[in-house]
Amino acid sequence: MMSLALAAALQAAAAVPSEQTVATPPPVYPLVLSSPREFAEVGPAKLIDLSYSLEDGLSALHTFSAGVQFGGRAIARAWFKGDDRFVALETARLDASFGQIGGELQGGLAYTAARSRLDARTIFHPSESGDGGATVSAGWLRELRDDLDLEVRVSGETKSVRFPAEDRTQRAGLLRVFYQRSEKFEAELEGERRRVHTPGDLEFDETASRLRAAGTVRRGAYDLEARYVDRDGKYSVRNASFTVNAALPLSERLLFETADDVRHEIGGGVREYRASGAVSWFARRIRLARTGAAAKRAIDLARAAREDGYFERAGFDSLRETSHRDLRRRAALRGAVAARTAALARDLHEAEIDDRGVPLFGVSYEVTSRNLTGESSRSMGLNVSTPWPARFGFGRQDDATRFLRLDLLRRRTAYGVGLVGITKSAGLTLELNRELSLGASLTHADPTPIERVRGIGSYRIFSVGFDYAYGR
Secondary structure, eight states: OHHHHHHHHHHHHSOOOOOOOOOOOOOOOSSOOOSOOOGGGOOSOEEEEEEEEEEESSSEEEEEEEEEEETTTEEEEEEEETTEEEEEEEESSEEEEEEEETTEEEEEEEEEOSSEEEEEEEEEEOOTTSOOEEEEEEEEEEEEETTEEEEEEEEEEEEEETTTTEEEEEEEEEEEEEEEEETTEEEEEEEEEEEEEOTTTOOEEEEEEEEEEEEEETTEEEEEEEEEEEEOSTTOEEEEEEEEEEEEESSSSEEEEEEEEEEEETTTEEEEEEEEEEEEEESSOOOOTTTSHHHHHHHHHHHHHHHTTOOOOOOOOOSSOOOOHHHHHHHHTOGGGHHHHHHHHHHHHHHHHHHOOOEEEEEEEEEEEETTTTEEEEEEEEEEEEEESOOOSSOOOTTOEEEEEEEEEEEEEEOTTSOEEEEEEEEEEEESSSSEEEEEEEEEEOOOHHHHHTTOOOEEEEEEEEEEETTO
16 A cells, blocks of 8 residues: 555654653643542442433434443443434343344343353344344354454344245354464454345355454554455355555654555456545654553453453454453453452553553545445545643643544545535544543535435534543
């Protein structure tokens, strides 16, 4: 990718500092917050999650979620968004959930054993339109070694179709191997086989395989994935997809990030692609999700849980910054071993706080293309932040924490029917402390071709909300 080549050139030209750790003073916030609060300290009942947002555009959309922890025994959650509802209960061994999403009733159960985890899920599709049915899936994760896991998953689906009066069925099986040597490297190898029968004798078999690798190279981080799909039948097709995500510190406080993916149809050429790059300037020394102190401590906490008889795994869902809050929360529910793991969870939390980046300024650019629809887009983004204590400028501030951030974005989309749409948005985020943040945004969007057919003109979307997370 051109963005990777540019990053390599910039990195070679920049002086990369040594790996010597820089001591960071304790953070100070506009709202007073005591030293890191741990889930193991929660009494009989404590509100640990609360968030709400209102989005008002073509219609009003309310989103609300809340979570209450009952000592070291259980966590109860409730969530709704528009007409969707969901409730869940989490304990040390057993998790249960039930709700209605998109008009479909969903329910699930999961059990965590000493070296494995079992889960099952059922979705009932509505039948008001005559297309009712159900989807059932089950999975089994097994620890083979401390650094090697095996996952087996099966699913089946049936839907009744009115015209013609014949059921649509689907059966699938998946096998995945996951290897996590340390925070520096992990890999996944996955194979899936799926058979689909649709009305009109459009039966086909589909075989998919996926290989993913993620880790670090010197002070940078990467996440690479390749996927291949081979579908036979009346409309046979073969696709190969590739994804590249990378984060490269060009200096102690300058970071380059790229996210690129492409889907290539064998015999048909490139069908779609996305290429993006971003450069960010920070107030403090950059610590990525896998290169900071929290990464090693998250691996240690997960493996301690395995030794105590609970299947666990440390996850890294971002290259720049990953929250291990869920890992610490689950550890607090295991009352029998809380005393043994409390020190690990506390050290992990302190490392997460110290590793948090404090961005001051950033720019981004992205291009996308979908050849089948003829749609393409180009977008440019800008973000400017003022840390706390509030100091204007882009100088080094080792004692700074996140406070106020402004995000601006402009996207130009060209549709295959000859129409062009412009979307402009501005967002403001205020972090009063680690646990409480406020946000608001305003978006102006031109209508898509389908919206134009429905008689919808240009419109604005305003959103506002807050998020509270205990122990963040």
